[in-house]
Amino acid sequence: MNPKQLVGEKATEHIKEGMIVGLGTGSTAYFAIMKIGEMVKNGLNIKGVPTSKATEELALSLNIPLLNISEVKKIDVTIDGADEYDSHKNLIKGGGGALLREKIIASITRFYVIIADKAKGCDILGDFAVPVEITPFAKEITINQLKALGCEPKFREKDGKLFITDNQNYITDCKFKEIKNPKELEAKMNAIPGVVENGLFVGMANLIISEDGEGGILQI
Ligand code: 5RP
Numbered sequence: 001m002n003p004k005q006l007v008g009e010k011a012t013e014h015i016k017e018g019m020i021v022g023l024g025t026g027s028t029a030y031f032a033i034m035k036i037g038e039m040v041k042n043g044l045n046i047k048g049v050p051t052s053k054a055t056e057e058l059a060l061s062l063n064i065p066l067l068n069i070s071e072v073k074k075i076d077v078t079i080d081g082a083d084e085y086d087s088h089k090n091l092i093k094g095g096g097g098a099l100l101r102e103k104i105i106a107s108i109t110r111f112y113v114i115i116a117d118k119a120k121g122c123d124i125l126g127d128f129a130v131p132v133e134i135t136p137f138a139k140e141i142t143i144n145q146l147k148a149l150g151c152e153p154k155f156r157e158k159d160g161k162l163f164i165t166d167n168q169n170y171i172t173d174c175k176f177k178e179i180k181n182p183k184e185l186e187a188k189m190n191a192i193p194g195v196v197e198n199g200l201f202v203g204m205a206n207l208i209i210s211e212d213g214e215g216g217i218l219q220i
Helices: 002-012 029-041 051-063 100-107 139-147 182-190
Strands: 020-023 047-050 075-079 084-086 109-115 128-132 154-157 170-175 195-198 209-210 217-219
Touching: 002 029, 002 075, 002 109, 002 128, 002 209, 002 217, 020 029, 029 051, 029 075, 047 051, 051 139, 075 100, 100 109, 100 128, 100 195, 128 182, 139 154, 139 170
Parallel strands: 020 047, 020 075, 075 109, 109 209
Antiparallel strands: 128 170, 128 195, 154 170, 209 217
């Protein structure tokens, strides 16, 4: 089985009847959502909360009942992907540009399950540039303030234009050498006025499920 499918389907074992389920974004979360669609088709009664417009479309195409975020106070389980993770289950997310909605949904989730390749595991975060969602207004000032934290920020582009998030903001990918204190860096980036949110998810994940490279499952 495709490793992404393997971990995606494994994560759905945490979903039970009547739950509110956060639906992640990306190519790994895709397989979890496909499986949830199948479970719903077979009679499971759950309600989903999508982390992006793309996921919302996918979930609707599978007839997964969805809640509007304004109706939601707590989410039982969220299943989402990640771009990098360490042994403390700290994450870099936002490779797909959905980090703001993903983090809001993670923040009200009781059990946050991450599904990701073993190759994304590391000792110290920082190989992957941290995606930071910033306001279009005064983007140059924000970039300079991010640079002062010791990174090389690069505007994300799509089809030759600046990438625009579901929230009508920009993403700048910030490459640091090593992120020794992700909690501190997360707070410093968010203290910049033009930063809406950043892709460091510290102390949020409860479980990381990855494939061991030989068709088995690793869980931390
Ligand atoms: C989107 C994300 C994704 O979960 C992350 O980029 C991993 O994606 P994939 O499973 O396709 O590698 O954070 O904003």
